[in-house]
Amino acid sequence: MTQRAAALHRLLVVTVLGFASGLPLALTGQALQAWLTLEGIDIATIGFLSLVGLPYTFKFLWAPLMDRFDLPWLGRRRGWLVLTQLTLAGALAALAATSPADSIRVFALLAVAVAFMSASQDVVIDAYRTDLLPPAERGLGASLNVMGYRLAMIVSGGVALIWTDPAQLAAGGGGWTWPEVYRFMAGLMVAAAVLSATVLPRVAAPAGPRPAARQDLLGFAAVLAAVALGYVLADRFAQPVAQALVGPLVEGSTLPARLQQRWVELAALLLGIGITLPLAAWAARRARFETLLGGLRSYFTQPGAAAFLGLIVLYKLGDAFAGSLMTPFLLKSMAFSAAEVGVVNKIIGLWLTIGGALLGGLLMLKLGLWRALLIFGVLQAASNLGFWWLAVHGAGAMPGLTLPAFDWGFVKLATATPVDGGLLMVVAAENLSGGMGTAAFVAFLMSLCNQRFTATQFALLSAFASVGRVWVGPLAGVLAESIGWPTFFILSTVLALPALAMLWWLRRPIRALEADPQARDEAA
Structure with missing residues (x-):
């Protein structure tokens, strides 16, 4: 295989793995929130149920086992990947067989199991991607990974809402129930396991005892x-x-x-x-526990290591806070239909995120890592004000459009659906800026990892990155009901500002990573 063909193969693999990673995330996040909202569960309870994502913040505790042990037959990383994808399929099938209204505790425990296996899959995917891609391909690889990730969220978080919309169902639309959606997603994870076993290139184990x-x-x-x-x-x-x-x-x-x-x-x-x-x-x-302790020691020997962890927590905090209860906000408080939210926020919006991620990857070639993080971070913060505007002015403040009925085979809109102009504008701004910020952020995380401890270190870093997405849920649910949506979105904008200050303070060590992303590997 020529070098060019090998590079294309690596980038295609990264895209497919991004899809596998993104598929279950919405199924324990926004899609799950939509299911619970339609079942009549109150917003504060839904906020607390965001804690089913706790495994994403603790995955660094078991990630060292995936660095230390390689499962037989499929080689480093791939054996773990197939195992996690098959068990994830089983957990999704079990969740599909449980009613949230009748057995909320069992339902929550099964959702935690889905999140645990999803987090474990992410550990392997993040490590495999970092091991596979040479430094020159990491910016574009991060963009393609985000593209695959967001494509999966279009399926599990957007198309699923159209499939399950009651109005479309009554008009002869998709005709799917939420359990049927989750069983279908379980089948997709089985297909991902087959591809992981047959298509992924092998990666070499690191040298040394x-x-x-x-x-x-x-x-x-x-x-x-x-x-x-x-x-x-x-x-x-x-x-x-x-x-x-x-x-x-x-x-x-x-x-x-x-x-x-x-x-x-x-x-x-x-x-x-x-x-x-x-x-x-x-x-x-x-x-x-030497693999865990060694990975942590290796990370903390680099200049600015502790400050980097603070930046990782803060960079997506405002974005996570604004998005933590987005589905209940749009469905319940703004009274948009499920089909409208599915089309705008989950399909059009996620396509814009993909465009933002690809644009961010291309801009990074010119801007470099630090400037990209700063500029994209400013845009992320500003986009939260759009939701404040929507909460203040409500639906109908801007002219909208009507989407005609369509049937694409895999998804069907049985009747013409009105789309609010304000919703479309706000979602476009948020997803474009979020896609650019995510591409730069993933490249930043990859640049911090030592290949010997990739799973451990990337799991630690991404666990810190998920603090905002997981932990703000309970606080967000309580605050939204306590202070109201407009003030809530102003607060989300304010929470984005400390990260920008830290970026300016850390500009020299981040530029050093940009200049020589493998310095720690060589030193080790």
């Missing part, structure tokens, strides 16, 4: 035991402590009793995390 397998298994078991102990302690003590600390503050407020209790539950959640994480860190050190 590996830690003892027994020691790493004992270390992982110790970390799991510490997390279990932390959960038990938090379950027993966090709620009473939170009630004592926060209860008096909210009892004298004008908030309804239900929202007062949500604030107490949020404080209990944070206390539980404050108990569990230090226990897990202590257990990893005591048990000498």
Whole structure:
């Protein structure tokens, strides 16, 4: 295979893996929110159910096992990839067989299982992509990965809303129920596993000795035991402590009793995390979980490592805050139809995200990493103001258009659907800027990883990156009901500003990564 053909093969593979990564994310996020909204679940509860995404923030705890061990027959990374995709298909099928209205606890546990397997798949995909792509291809590779990722979200987050829209169903449209959608997605994950086993090129294992397998298994078991102990302690003590600390503050407020209790539950959640994480860190050190500890040591030896983690948390925070409850906002508060939201926010919007990602990758060739992060970050922050405008002015403030009925085989719009002009404008701005920002952000994360510990380090970095998307959900649900949507979106814009300040402060170390992205690998 010529060098050009090999490069094209690598970039095609990265695109396909992006699709596999993006497909289950909406199924535990916005598509799940749409299902719960149509089932009549209240917004604050939906906000708390965003915690099913917790595995995305803790995946660095088991990622070292995927660095240390290679499953037989398929080689490094590919064996883990096939295993996670097949188990993910099984978890989606189980979720499809459960009613959220009748068994919300079981439903939530199954959604956590889907998120766990999805996060595990992401660990392998992120590591494989970073190992596969040479530094010169990482900017374009990140853009193509985002393109595949967003194409998958068009299917699981956009087309699915059209399939399940009650008005379209009554008019003879898609005719799918949410369980049928989730079973279909399970079938797509089986197909992804087949492609992973047959099409992906092999990657070489890094040179050098590996830690003892027994020691790493004992270390992982110790970390799991510490997390279990932390959960038990938090379950027993966090709620009473939170009630004592926060209860008096909210009892004298004008908030309804239900929202007062949500604030107490949020404080209990944070206390539980404050108990569990230090226990897990202590257990990893005591048990000498060397692949985890070695990966962390390798990362923290680079200049600006701790500050980079702060930037990673903050860069997408405002974006995540504004988008955390976007589906309930559009469906319930703005009263747009499911088909309209599916077409505009999930299909047109995601195509614009893909365009933004590709444009961002091309602009990065001229701008470089630091300038791209800064410019795209400013655009991301500004786009949140569009949702404030929509919340203030409501539907019908701008002339819209009507989409004619269509039948593309895989999706059908049975009747002409009006599209609000303001919704279209706001979604276009948000998705274009978000696509550019995501492309630069993924390239930034890849530039920070040492190949020997790619799974561990990328899992750690992306876990920090997902803090905003996962953890703001409970707070966002409570705040949206407490302060109203317009103030909520103003707050989301303000939360984007600290990242821009940090970018300016870290311009020299980021430019050093831009100039020599493999410096740590060579030093190691």
